[in-house]
Amino acid sequence: MPIISSLLAKLTGIILTILVIATINFVLVHSAPGDPALVIAGQSGDTDVKFIEQVRTEYGLDQPYLVQLGTYLGKVVRFDLGYSYRQRRAVSDLILDRLGPTLLLTLTAFFLSLIGGVFFGAFAGLRHGKWSDLAISLVSLLLYATPVFWLGLMLVLIFSVQLEWLPAFGYANIRAASYSTFGYAMDVARHLILPAVTLSAIYMAVYTRLMRSSLIEISHEDHVRTARAKGLTEGRILRGHMLRNAAVPVVTFAGLQAGALIGGAVVVETVFSWPGLGRLTFDAVTARDYPVLLGLFLVMSVMVIAVNLLTDLLHRLIDPRVGAH
Amino acid sequence: MKDIIRTFLRRPAGIVGLVLLGLVCLMAVVAPLVYPASPWEMTGIPFSRPGENGMLLGADTLGRDIASGIVHGARVSILIGLASTLTALCIGVLLGCISGYAGGAVDAVIVRFTEIFQTIPSFVLAILLVAILTPSIGTIILAIGLVSWPPLSRLTRAQVRTVAQREFVQAARCQGQSTLSVVVRHVLPNAISPIIVAGSLTVAAAILIEAGLSFMGLGDPNYMSWGYMIGSGRTVIRQAWWMSVFPGLAILLTVVAINLVGEALNDALNPRISRA
Numbered sequence: 162m163p164i165i166s167s168l169l170a171k172l173t174g175i176i177l178t179i180l181v182i183a184t185i186n187f188v189l190v191h192s193a194p195g196d197p198a199l200v201i202a203g204q205s206g207d208t209d210v211k212f213i214e215q216v217r218t219e220y221g222l223d224q225p226y227l228v229q230l231g232t233y234l235g236k237v238v239r240f241d242l243g244y245s246y247r248q249r250r251a252v253s254d255l256i257l258d259r260l261g262p263t264l265l266l267t268l269t270a271f272f273l274s275l276i277g278g279v280f281f282g283a284f285a286g287l288r289h290g291k292w293s294d295l296a297i298s299l300v301s302l303l304l305y306a307t308p309v310f311w312l313g314l315m316l317v318l319i320f321s322v323q324l325e326w327l328p329a330f331g332y333a334n335i336r337a338a339s340y341s342t343f344g345y346a347m348d349v350a351r352h353l354i355l356p357a358v359t360l361s362a363i364y365m366a367v368y369t370r371l372m373r374s375s376l377i378e379i380s381h382e383d384h385v386r387t388a389r390a391k392g393l394t395e396g397r398i399l400r401g402h403m404l405r406n407a408a409v410p411v412v413t414f415a416g417l418q419a420g421a422l423i424g425g426a427v428v429v430e431t432v433f434s435w436p437g438l439g440r441l442t443f444d445a446v447t448a449r450d451y452p453v454l455l456g457l458f459l460v461m462s463v464m465v466i467a468v469n470l471l472t473d474l475l476h477r478l479i480d481p482r483v484g485a486h
Numbered sequence: 487m488k489d490i491i492r493t494f495l496r497r498p499a500g501i502v503g504l505v506l507l508g509l510v511c512l513m514a515v516v517a518p519l520v521y522p523a524s525p526w527e528m529t530g531i532p533f534s535r536p537g538e539n540g541m542l543l544g545a546d547t548l549g550r551d552i553a554s555g556i557v558h559g560a561r562v563s564i565l566i567g568l569a570s571t572l573t574a575l576c577i578g579v580l581l582g583c584i585s586g587y588a589g590g591a592v593d594a595v596i597v598r599f600t601e602i603f604q605t606i607p608s609f610v611l612a613i614l615l616v617a618i619l620t621p622s623i624g625t626i627i628l629a630i631g632l633v634s635w636p637p638l639s640r641l642t643r644a645q646v647r648t649v650a651q652r653e654f655v656q657a658a659r660c661q662g663q664s665t666l667s668v669v670v671r672h673v674l675p676n677a678i679s680p681i682i683v684a685g686s687l688t689v690a691a692a693i694l695i696e697a698g699l700s701f702m703g704l705g706d707p708n709y710m711s712w713g714y715m716i717g718s719g720r721t722v723i724r725q726a727w728w729m730s731v732f733p734g735l736a737i738l739l740t741v742v743a744i745n746l747v748g749e750a751l752n753d754a755l756n757p758r759i760s761r762a
Contacts, residue, residue, distance in 0.1 A: 174601075177598070177602065178602045178605055178606075181599075181602045182602075182606060185606075185611070186614075189614060189615065189618050190618070192618075192619070193618045193619065194619070194620065200618065302742065302745070302746075303738065303742060305745065306690065306694075306737075306738055306741035306742040306745055307734075307737075307738050307741075308694055308697045308698065308701070308713070308716070308734060308737050308738070309698075310698065310701050310716065310717075310720075311697075311716055311730065311733075311734035311737065311738070314716065314720060314723055314730050314734070315731070315734070317723060318723060318727055318731075322723070322724050322727075417604070420604070420605060420606060420607035420608055420609075421607070421608070421609070423607045423609075423610065424607045424608060424609025424610055424698075425609070427609060427610060427613070427698075427702070428609075428698055428701060428702070431701075431702065432720065442610070442613065442702075443702060446613060446617050446702055446703060446704060447703060449617065451617070451618060454613070454614050454617055454618075455614070457610065458607075458610050458611060458614050461607050461610050462605065462606050462607060462610075465605055465606070465607055466605060469605065
């Protein structure tokens with residue numbers, strides 16, 4: 162049963178990864194300067210002695226390290242990510258509240274960058290050496306070197322401040338609650354455009370470069386030459402014999418970029434005040450709310466694992482050889 | 487060596503990159519001479535536009551000179567870029583060598599470990615590390631180094647594995663040289679060129695991570711950095727575009743320059759692997 166064994170291997174990998182991440186969290190809390198109980202409590206200014214004592218017993222901070230690690234892992238497994246003393250709420254609740262907007266943003270950006278990258282890369286690859294190829298290559302070289310938060314600010318400057326076409330920040334208008342369902346969705350979509358374009362642009366640049374070189378490579382292969390010799394039109398050769406093959410490395414690479422995409426979401430959400438996990442990260446950094454930061458790191462890592470599984474699935478869809486062995 | 491330099495110089499993009507990078511480094515070196523005052527000092531009128539009040543690139547919300555910040559920021563970017571790449575190289579090359587040369591169970595464990603680290607969202611881990619260890623040049627370098635090594639380790643492993651199969655390595659082993667000597671004297675020198683290229687690109691990535699960290703308010707409070715400047719100009723972007731535009735351009739040009747140099751290095755050092 163190759164499918165079951167590969168699934169099992171995958172599952173073990175996922176569990177192992179989550180364990181390692183939780184252990185990193187644990188080590189970090191203990192390597193921080195000062196009392197780990199203060200770190201867990203979020204180093205709030207009005208250090209409440211009673212609360213610190215409560216944290217100490219709850220996390221067993223007077224126990225040996227291994228016992229403490231066990232206690233912590235046990236909490237993680239039950240999705241108990243601690244308590245934000247600053248926001249006076251459970252970290253898991255804070256994160257669940259913000260999960261939706263982040264998923265909307267990152268998944269939109271993920272597919273936008275994949276589709277855009279494959280499209281522009283194929284376009285440039287087919288016009289190998291012509292001016293349009295050079296222009297696309299130059300733009301992707303520049304985008305690849307652009308700090309994503311700065312790109313966001315520049316888009317705000319152009320499309321919100323100068324042209325006044327799109328909203329500069331937020332998730333929906335203040336009056337959006339009174340809109341119809343369709344109106345609300347359109348409003349959110351309008352707010353989504355700039356952050357999603359910002360977040361996807363850099364990855365689009367990477368995928369464009371990858372797609373371009375992969376397509377150029379494939380255009381020299383025997384089966385493409387055969388197709389051309391058979392007298393197929395260029396369009397059919399492209400659709401039937403080249404696009405799929407050329408897109409395989411792009412999808413593989415996109416999976417590897419999932420972690421970077423979520424990291425990018427942190428700064429993009431900060432720029433656009435997008436009410437997701439990234440903005441929560443920024444607020445937690447500003448307030449030095451460590452329990453929230455630790456929880457966010459764990460949840461975002463799990464999101465990366467999920468995106469990896471998604472690209473794995475995509476990979477199987479476009480390249481049947483992957484599932485075969 | 488001469489051939490390498492000649493191939494490098496044959497690519498105009500490489501020369502452009504080298505010149506740009508040279509300018510940035512020059513800026514970093516002469517910063518205290520051109521702008522002797524601290525870039526944190528409020529030397530002008532807040533919100534001065536570029537060119538106004540004798541400020542070439544304008545002033546920020548507190549009247550600090552943007553041009554001075556950019557020149558001084560180059561020091562931080564270059565320093566952190568190089569030092570954190572060095573940290574990443576130390577970890578990555580060491581692990582990659584052990585894994586590629588030892589093989590077997592050791593290799594399997596290191597590969598698994600590397601894969602896990604590659605899954606972790608590196609920027610988020612860097613944020614967490616710097617926030618908990620408190621922001622300073624040292625912790626920023628450590629954090630960026632700790633999140634940047636996995637690709638270097640994988641590359642080193644692959645390189646070491648191919649080189650270790652070659653006859654001259656086997657000959658050295660048959661002579662009875664110690665493993666350490668074989669790896670350091672025979673394997674690494676022949677495996678290093680793609681690692682150098684990857685390292686140069688890591689510098690560019692590290693500069694971008696540093697910019698992101700200081701944009702989030704996690705920069706060293708004693709050193710002016712480009713990311714910090716963009717972060718502090720962010721809220722007033724409607725009134726004062728220059729506060730964010732110029733530092734961003736500085737980052738963009740520096741990173742483009744390093745990437746161009748890295749690609750030209752790639753063509754010069756690995757003529758067979760380089761793309762047509």
